[in-house]
Amino acid sequence: MASGTSIGRVRGLGSAKEGTHHWWHQRVTAGSNLALMLWFIASLALLPQLDHATVSAWLGSPWAAIPMLLLVFSVFYHFRLGLQVVIEDYSHAETRVVLMVLLNFFTIGMGAIAIFSILKLAFAAGAVSA
Secondary structure (H helix, E strand, O other): OOOOOHHHHHOOOOOOOOHHHHHHHHHHHHHHHHHHHHHHHHHHHHOOOOOHHHHHHHHOOHHHHHHHHHHHHHHHHHHHHHHHHHHHHHOOHHHHHHHHHHHHHHHHHHHHHHHHHHHHHHHHHHHHHO
16 A cells, blocks of 8 residues: 555646646637638538639639638647547557557648648649639
């Protein structure tokens, strides 16, 4: 049996002072996801057609490309925050670090692919219309 008082055993095992920061980031990204997804749906609904040429021309505008980039960043960051909580709560200590590293690689990789695709469409559409 361990020696020491109850307070001595508990000291240092409290909050890591990170929960509030994480909680706020989840709420802020949820709000930005809502606003940006509403913008995205409304913007697509207002397009005359949803073919490749129309959407590419639409993304050629900075008024479409910049919010789309913000949407991708916000969605992938929110995704990462949510899965981090799932991993921390439900994985074993032995696999937690590996899963967190894989989550970070996956999130950064998929986000980079999405951002690259948006930028490629935006700059290609801008070059064609010029």
